[in-house]
Amino acid sequence: MTDSSNSTGGDEPIFDGQDAGGAAQATPVTHEPASAESAAAEQPQKKRKPRGGTPAPEYRAGFVSFIGRPNVGKSTLTNALVKEKIAITSDKPQTTRKAIRGIVHRTDGQIIVVDTPGIHRPRTLLGERLNALVKSTLGDVDVIGFCVPANEKIGPGDRFINEQLDLFPRAKKVAILTKMDVSKPNDAIEQLAELGEMREWDAIIPLSAYTGDQINILSDELVKLMPVSQQLYPDEAVTDEVKDDRIAEYIREAALDGVRDELPHSIAVMVEDTIERDDKDMVEIYATIYVERDSQKAIIIGHKGSRLRDVGKVSRAQIEPLVGKKVFLSLHVKVAKDWQKDPRMLGRLGF
Numbered sequence: 488m489t490d491s492s493n494s495t496g497g498d499e500p501i502f503d504g505q506d507a508g509g510a511a512q513a514t515p516v517t518h519e520p521a522s523a524e525s526a527a528a529e530q531p532q533k534k535r536k537p538r539g540g541t542p543a544p545e546y547r548a549g550f551v552s553f554i555g556r557p558n559v560g561k562s563t564l565t566n567a568l569v570k571e572k573i574a575i576t577s578d579k580p581q582t583t584r585k586a587i588r589g590i591v592h593r594t595d596g597q598i599i600v601v602d603t604p605g606i607h608r609p610r611t612l613l614g615e616r617l618n619a620l621v622k623s624t625l626g627d628v629d630v631i632g633f634c635v636p637a638n639e640k641i642g643p644g645d646r647f648i649n650e651q652l653d654l655f656p657r658a659k660k661v662a663i664l665t666k667m668d669v670s671k672p673n674d675a676i677e678q679l680a681e682l683g684e685m686r687e688w689d690a691i692i693p694l695s696a697y698t699g700d701q702i703n704i705l706s707d708e709l710v711k712l713m714p715v716s717q718q719l720y721p722d723e724a725v726t727d728e729v730k731d732d733r734i735a736e737y738i739r740e741a742a743l744d745g746v747r748d749e750l751p752h753s754i755a756v757m758v759e760d761t762i763e764r765d766d767k768d769m770v771e772i773y774a775t776i777y778v779e780r781d782s783q784k785a786i787i788i789g790h791k792g793s794r795l796r797d798v799g800k801v802s803r804a805q806i807e808p809l810v811g812k813k814v815f816l817s818l819h820v821k822v823a824k825d826w827q828k829d830p831r832m833l834g835r836l837g838f
C-alpha cells in the first residue's frame with residue numbers, strides 16, 4: 488500500500504524519504520516546445536526544479552505522544568517507528584521527562600516519542616494520578632498521534648479520548664489508523680471518513696506497524712509538524728528510560744501473560760536491587776511482583792511455583808540482552824492490599 492489519506496495543513500503531497508528526491512525528478516517536460524515563446528514560458532518551471540532534488544529542509548525536532556484506547560497498537564507503532572534502535576538503550580537520563588520511549592534520528596530532524604499511560608476514565612487513585620501524568624505530558628508535546636485500530640469500529644472510548652484532545656490546543660494532531668494489515672478495505676475507508684469528521688487533523692495516516700506499511704510516511708509527516716530546532720539528543724541516544732524500569736516492565740509483561748479479569752491491573756513490579764558480580768560475568772537482580780490480594784498471589788505463583796518460574800524464564804530472556812550479561816533473577820510475590828488506592832504505595836512504585 489503506497490497511498491495515504493492525507494489532510495495535512497500544507498499543500499505538499501506526501502512522499503516517503505526515499506521517494507521525495509525521485510518524485511522531484513520524475514516530472515520532466517516530455518514534449519519539445521513548439522516555439523521560442525513557449526520554450527521561454529517553460530524555462531521558469533525548469534528552474535523551480537533544480538537537479539538533485541529539492542533543497543534540504545530545515546532541521547526540525549520535537550516530541551510526540553501516541554494516545555488511544557488500550558491495545559490499539561501504540562507500543563508496537565513506537566517500536567516500528569524507532570526501528571531496531573529501541574533495543575539498544577542508553578540508561579543515562581538526559582532530561583527530566585521520565586518516559587521517553589524512543590528517538591527517531593533522521594537527517595532532517597529528530598522525533599522523540601514520549602510515553603503516556605493512556606487517557607481513561609479514572610476509577611482509582613492510581614487512575615487519577617495516571618491521568619494527571621498524561622495531562623502534564625500531553626500539555627508539553629508538539630504532536631499528539633491519536634491511534635484507532637482499523638479492525639474495530641470507532642466507539643465511545645475513542646470519542647472520549649478525542650474530546651480530551653481539546654485540552655491540548657498547542658499540540659498538532661494526527662489521526663493514525665493502525666493495524667491496516669487486518670482491516671477490510673471498505674471498513675478502512677469508512678473509518679478514515681469517520682476520523683476525518685472528528686476534527687480537523689494535521690494529517691490522517693493509515694498504517695501497519697506489523698508490515699511496516701506507511702511507517703515512513705508517518706515519520707515524514709511527524710517531522711514536518713515539529714518546530715524548527717537544533718538537535719535535541721546526541722546521535723547515539725535511543726531512549727532515556729532507566730534500565731530498572733525496563734527490567735520491571737519485562738517482568739510485568741511476562742507476569743501479565745495469560746491472566747484475566749482485574750488481575751492485570753493489580754500487578755506492579757519493582758526492581759529492589761541489582762548486584763553486579765565481580766567474580767562472575769553476571770548480574771543478580773532482585774524484584775518484587777506486587778498484587779492486591781492473596782488469591783492473586785496464588786495465581787501468579789502457580790502450582791508449586793511453576794507459573795512464577797515461567798515468568799522468570801521469559802523475562803530473563805529479555806533482560807539478558809538488555810544488560811549484556813547473564814542474569815540471576817530472583818522474583819518475590821507480595822500482597823500490597825489495594826495498592827492502586829494507597830498513596831504511600833503509589834509513591835513507592837513511582838506513580
Ligand SMILES: Nc1nc2c(ncn2[C@@H]2O[C@H](COP(=O)(O)OP(=O)(O)OP(=O)(O)O)[C@@H](O)[C@H]2O)c(=O)[nH]1
Binds near residue numbers: 605665668696697
Ligand atoms: N495485526 C496487527 N496487530 C498489531 C499491530 N500493531 C499491534 N498489534 C497487536 O495489537 C496488540 C496491542 O498492541 P500494543 O502495541 O501492545 O498496543 P498498546 O496500544 O500499546 O496497548 P496498551 O499498552 O495496552 O495501551 C498486540 O497483540 C500487538 O501485537 C499491527 O500493525 N497489526
